[in-house]
Amino acid sequence: MTETPTPAPSRSRAKQSPATLGVKRFLFHLVLIAAAMVMIYPLLWMLSASLKPLDEIFADPGLIPSSWEWGNYADGWNALPHPFEKYIWNSMVIVAGSILGNLVSCSMAAYAFARLKFPMRGMLFAIMLGTIMLPIHVVIIPQYILFNNLGWVDTFWPLIVPKLLATDAFFIFLMVQFIRGLPKELDEAASIDGCGYWGTYLRVIMPLCMPALATTAIFTFIWTWNDFYSQLIYLRDVDLQTVPLALRLFMDSTGTTNWGALFAMSIVALGPIFGFFLAGQRYLVRGIATTGIK
Amino acid sequence: MTDNDVAVVRPKQRSSGAPPGPAASAPSPGPERARRRTGRSIRSRERWAALSFLSPWLIGLLAITIGPMIASFYLSFTDYSLGYGEWVGGENYARMFEDPRLANAIKVTAVYTFVSVPLQLAAALLLAIVLDRGLRGMAFYRSIFYLPSLLGGSVAIAIMWRQVFGTEGLVNQVLAIFGIQGEGWVSHPDYALGTLIILHVWTFGSPMIIFLAGLRQIPTMYYEAAKIDGAGVMQRFVSVTLPLLTPIIFFNLVLQIINSFQSFTQAFIISSGKGGPADSTMFLTLYLYDQGFTQFDMGYASAIAWLLLAIIAIFTALNFLMSKFWVFYGDND
Numbered sequence: 007m008t009e010t011p012t013p014a015p016s017r018s019r020a021k022q023s024p025a026t027l028g029v030k031r032f033l034f035h036l037v038l039i040a041a042a043m044v045m046i047y048p049l050l051w052m053l054s055a056s057l058k059p060l061d062e063i064f065a066d067p068g069l070i071p072s073s074w075e076w077g078n079y080a081d082g083w084n085a086l087p088h089p090f091e092k093y094i095w096n097s098m099v100i101v102a103g104s105i106l107g108n109l110v111s112c113s114m115a116a117y118a119f120a121r122l123k124f125p126m127r128g129m130l131f132a133i134m135l136g137t138i139m140l141p142i143h144v145v146i147i148p149q150y151i152l153f154n155n156l157g158w159v160d161t162f163w164p165l166i167v168p169k170l171l172a173t174d175a176f177f178i179f180l181m182v183q184f185i186r187g188l189p190k191e192l193d194e195a196a197s198i199d200g201c202g203y204w205g206t207y208l209r210v211i212m213p214l215c216m217p218a219l220a221t222t223a224i225f226t227f228i229w230t231w232n233d234f235y236s237q238l239i240y241l242r243d244v245d246l247q248t249v250p251l252a253l254r255l256f257m258d259s260t261g262t263t264n265w266g267a268l269f270a271m272s273i274v275a276l277g278p279i280f281g282f283f284l285a286g287q288r289y290l291v292r293g294i295a296t297t298g299i300k
Numbered sequence: 301m302t303d304n305d306v307a308v309v310r311p312k313q314r315s316s317g318a319p320p321g322p323a324a325s326a327p328s329p330g331p332e333r334a335r336r337r338t339g340r341s342i343r344s345r346e347r348w349a350a351l352s353f354l355s356p357w358l359i360g361l362l363a364i365t366i367g368p369m370i371a372s373f374y375l376s377f378t379d380y381s382l383g384y385g386e387w388v389g390g391e392n393y394a395r396m397f398e399d400p401r402l403a404n405a406i407k408v409t410a411v412y413t414f415v416s417v418p419l420q421l422a423a424a425l426l427l428a429i430v431l432d433r434g435l436r437g438m439a440f441y442r443s444i445f446y447l448p449s450l451l452g453g454s455v456a457i458a459i460m461w462r463q464v465f466g467t468e469g470l471v472n473q474v475l476a477i478f479g480i481q482g483e484g485w486v487s488h489p490d491y492a493l494g495t496l497i498i499l500h501v502w503t504f505g506s507p508m509i510i511f512l513a514g515l516r517q518i519p520t521m522y523y524e525a526a527k528i529d530g531a532g533v534m535q536r537f538v539s540v541t542l543p544l545l546t547p548i549i550f551f552n553l554v555l556q557i558i559n560s561f562q563s564f565t566q567a568f569i570i571s572s573g574k575g576g577p578a579d580s581t582m583f584l585t586l587y588l589y590d591q592g593f594t595q596f597d598m599g600y601a602s603a604i605a606w607l608l609l610a611i612i613a614i615f616t617a618l619n620f621l622m623s624k625f626w627v628f629y630g631d632n633d
Contacts (some may be wrong), residue, residue, distance in 0.1 A: 009373040012478070013410035025417050033438070038430065042444040042488025046504070049469050050452075053462045067477070115357035123343075124350035137365050141612060143588055144605045147598050148368035148376060152422060154382065178357065203349035232454040234565040239593055250565075257459055265463065271454035283450055287443060290450070291509055 009065045012277055031113050049276075054271035063265050064217075066228040067204060079274075082267035086259075087244050090271060097231060100165050100248065104230045105223050112222065113215065114173050114179030121193060121276040142235065150239060156278040161264030165236060169226075179223045184218035185211060217289060228279050249275045271287045336422070376602040384556075385599070392603035400606070405587040406611070412493060412583065413560045416500035421552055424504040428511035429541070435553050449505035458569035462486050465495040488572055489578040496581060499566055506554045514548035517542070543628040550627045554619050561612050564589070583610050 055063045055080055056280055058071040083090045110252055118124070153164040172178060188211065196206045211217070236252045241251060256268055283290070318560050351358075378385045388560040396402055423582030427445055431438050465471045465485035467514065474483035485491045513535055526536045567575065575590070584604065592601030 031435070033433070038435075038441055041427075042441060045448060046444055048464050048470060049447075051464070055463075064466075064473070067470055067473035075481075077331050111356040111360070114353045116454070118350045118353035122350040122353065123345055124347045127350075128353070135363070137361065140365065140369075140556075141605075141609060143562065143585055144372055144609045145365060145368035145568075145591050145607065145609055147602050148371035149364065150565060150593075151382070151598070152363075152368065168364050170356060170359060171364055172357035173360045173364050175357075178422060203346070203353070207353070228450060229453075233564075234453075234455050234568070235589075238568075241587075253455045253459060254569060257462075257569070267457065269463075275454065275456040276451055280447075280455070283443075283447060288448075291442075291446070 009062045011067065050129070052269050053273055055171065056266060056273045057265060060264070060266050060279045061271075066244055078266035078270040081264060082256070082274075085264065085267055085271075086247075086256060088247075090252065090274065092245075093247055094274075096162075096246055097248040097250075099163050100237075101227055101230045103166035104169040105226045107166060107173070107175055108226045109171035109219055109220055111170055111214065112174065112177040113181055114207070116185055117211055119178065120182045120185035121190075121206075121211070122203070134175050134178055136180060137173070146236070153240065158182040159204065160246060162246070164240040164242075165230075165233075174226070180221060181215060181218045184215055188214055217292070220286065221289040221292060224282050224289055225281055231278060309531055319389065358456075372605055375599055376606050378597040378599045379538055379597075380502045380602075381596045390597070392600045393599065396603065397608065401579060401582065401589060405575075405584045406519050408493060408580065408582055409561060409584045412497060412500070412563070413557055414618070415555055416497040417553065417556045419497070419501045419551065420504045420556060421507055423501055424507035424552070425511050425545075425549070427504070428515060429537075432512060432515040442509070445508060446505035449503035452499065452503035452563060455565060458566045461495060461566065462570050465491075487577055487582040489576075491575055492570070492580045495572065496563075496566055500560060500563070507556065510552055511545070511548060514545055518544045546627045550619070550623050554616060558612055560569060561590045561608065561615075573628045584611075 026117050030283075050069055051067070054069040054071060057076065058066075058078075059073060059075050062072060086093075118125065119134070128275050149164070152158070153159055155164075158167075159162050168174075192214070193206055196210045201209060232250070234254075237248050237251055238254075241247060247255065253268075254273060256271060309419060318367075375385070377387060377389060379388045379391070380386075386545045394560060431442055431445075435441075448457075466472075467484035467487070469485075471485065475482040483496050522540050522544070523536055526540050531539060563583060567583050567586055568589075571577070571581045571586075573586075575586045585608070588601050588604045588608065591604060598618045
């Protein structure tokens with residue numbers, strides 16, 4: 007690997023014996039492990055608290071419960087007006103719609119920007135990049151009025167329709183970058199073989215874009231699953247509450263009574279993200295490294 | 301959507317080349333200019349194809365982004381609450397100057413941003429440099445440090461944070477081991493914002509990944525050359541790594557400042573939606589939500605939205621202006 011200088015004190019490296027280097031490396035790992043522990047300890051603490059008896063949660067900073075209270079999960083699952091699967095289902099519906107919308111609409115726009123020539127392409131591309139940085143807060147009020155007039159408040163439409171219309175421009179950018187990296191000769195070959203633009207898009211570009219599509223799907227999942235602001239604004243009906251809204255409801259309604267159950271449901275809420283993190287890390291890291299957005 | 305395929309098979313029939321866009325009616329040119337017509341028809345077919353591929357995005361841009369932006373600007377000059385509005389000129393903007401809660405919200409947001417972003421980026425840079433040494437288990441450490449930034453935006457983490465820094469939370473339990481009696485950090489006006497700043501710093505994983513990618517781009521020969529010239533570890537860091545990394549640092553800085561001005565969820569959850577205690581976690585975004593969606597004073601809320609946009613734009617512009625003095629883009633000549 008490349009040898010990169012670090013601020014770590016290792017001035018007289020040339021004179022070090024292999025043994026001291028080994029010790030040094032060991033200490034280095036020790037420090038890193040300690041730092042990593044501090045980073046994830048709160049998560050482990052919450053996981054263990056979700057299994058602890060109530061009186062133990064706020065008394066013992068350790069991780070091993072004296073008795074395993076699986077009942078916290080059952081309690082939390084049924085603590086709200088609906089069983090928790092209802093909120094998971096609602097979240098999943100929005101997530102599925104968002105993923106589908108982003109995959110289709112953003113890849114279409116990306117193909118046009120990356121491969122087709124049309125008037126005002128540069129300007130439209132610049133506008134597209136500009137919308138990535140536009141705070142949602144600037145448009146949320148008129149959007150709310152618009153969707154309210156359409157009768158869409160307290161439905162999932164305000165959360166899904168914008169994705170069908172490629173408003174997550176970040177993903178367009180991600181896919182444009184990716185498509186530009188594909189050899190143009192492929193398009194030409196497809197065109198000689200009789201593929202039109204749609205044929206090229208569907209049969210040549212999309213199959214090669216799988217890594218970018220996977221990154222898009224994973225990020226859309228995580229962002230939509232975590233999204234709180236727009237769901238808070240558009241979904242007030244108890245039957246339409248999603249996982250984040252349910253957690254908030256849970257927290258505000260229980261006050262300071264049933265922390266074990268609240269933590270249990272928080273763990274349930276984090277579970278899918280953690281799963282995607284484990285399964286799709288490669289795509290996540292690449293997505294961040296190439297476009298620079300979390 | 302087979303129009304294009306048809307058009308390719310029979311290239312002379314140009315009108316069929318137009319995909320279902322808005323009223324495709326191209327005038328058919330005279331037969332004597334057949335060759336040029338073909339060239340032009342290919343170009344126009346490409347345009348129509350581009351339009352159809354772009355149409356979802358264009359509709360979204362007009363209906364969900366630009367339209368609402370214009371509407372928001374208009375609303376900021378009205379006294380508007382759902383279904384009822386009245387033009388009041390610059391009154392909403394004048395009102396800002398006599399609104400102590402707004403001034404406080406600006407201050408809280410600014411403190412949050414300008415304390416948490418540098419700390420977060422410093423942590424990200426430090427860990428990236430350490431991990432870039434190519435130690436065994438690097439992927440494992442990277443994952444652990446990255447995980448919080450994926451989870452950090454969720455309500456579940458905010459709930460966790462509220463308890464970790466609660467009166468009897470994890471932090472105070474640990475402090476108690478050392479015989480220190482801690483505060484109820486999230487419920488104390490002096491410390492509540494601090495807990496949010498720590499939460500932001502905790503999510504340093506994504507800028508760290510960007511730094512790691514940037515470090516990979518630095519050619520090894522620079523280090524070798526510096527070594528031959530007798531530069532020590534520290535000097536190589538200051539004279540090689542840092543200057544070559546400044547574009548990435550700048551990029552992260554711009555991005556994180558823009559993001560942190562828009563933070564909402566964590567402050568909302570930790571303060572139960574009230575921005576408390578004593579407005580100490582009342583971000584501009586929370587105040588906007590409070591005015592727009594609790595008081596339904598949507599005109600004033602729109603004005604606040606434009607204030608937020610203006611602040612973000614000013615700081616981004618400043619960032620770009622100042623970048624001339626410290627960002628090093630290498631010699632492109």
